């Protein structure tokens with residue numbers, strides 16, 4: 001089962017637009033996948049082991065764990081591969097670390113999340129809610145906003161496709177936004193910067209608005225606003241937190257078992273549908289973690 005991740009698009013640009021090397025023409029794309037070991041020369045990963053690893057988009061792949069740039073995650077016996085890639089997968093873990101270690105919300109603060117109805121964003125928003133914050137989710141379209149309020153129990157939402165984000169933030173947050181978990185960048189990042197509170201924190205998880213563009217992701221237009229506000233902007237990658245992944249997954253399991261989390265997986269069928277499924281990330285046609293089952 002393969003995960004469609006927006007960042008794969010960055011590797012299709014010229015070198016320098018991705019943290020990984022650019023994809024090579026006529027070579028398979030490589031991304032995260034849920035796999036079963038069929039042959040092994042590594043005692044740590046015997047035949048039959050189920051793993052979440054970085055793998056090429058192909059039916060059979062040679063995985064070299066020590067040389068992999070992404071962590072190799074074991075799927076516990078009592079966990080489905082779908083859950084290991086969905087609610088307990090890489091995006092949820094990125095949401096966990098980005099929210100708790102980078103944005104660092106405090107009880108009672110107002111936290112904004114962009115891309116809030118997506119795989120990463122919905123988890124980030126709920127983690128802030130679990131930590132006693134008032135959460136405002138920004139998403140595209142009324143049905144995603146409704147799901148955020150009613151399904152994920154997020155206090156307020158802004159539909160960036162039909163509302164003026166900066167004006168709505170000014171109305172909803174007269175004291176300013178304390179922490180922002182940004183998946184989108186561009187005009188949405190600018191709208192939050194325009195409404196950021198003094199000593200606000202901005203965790204840069206992704207900048208999806210720029211992935212399909214010919215130019216790299218722009219920053220906010222007036223950096224002095226961040227100077228005057230003593231605002232911290234910090235990017236991160238899940239791979240910065242590898243030693244703590246098991247602890248984070250245990251905490252996600254605990255919250256899920258306590259009924260604190262909802263998570264949507266959007267599972268498509270068929271290897272041939274990988275490219276069209278991947279493109280849905282950029283039109284918003286995915287409903288949660290986008291996975292493609294190939295066997």
Ligand SMILES: NC(=O)c1ccc[n+]([C@@H]2O[C@H](COP(=O)([O-])OP(=O)(O)OC[C@H]3O[C@@H](n4cnc5c(N)ncnc54)[C@H](OP(=O)(O)O)[C@@H]3O)[C@@H](O)[C@H]2O)c1
Nearest residue numbers: 094118119120139140183205206207208209236237238284
């Ligand atoms: N730093 C890390 O380690 C890390 C790890 C995982 C993911 N990420 C980042 O997290 C973000 C979300 O990834 P995901 O896998 O969870 O995908 P996702 O949020 O489930 O799906 C992508 C969503 O992005 C929104 N979108 C697409 N183009 C947009 C645009 N031009 N403007 C505004 N919104 C747009 C769409 O939602 P709407 O319908 O609401 O527009 C779409 O459904 C990406 O930026 C990704 O690179 C970072």
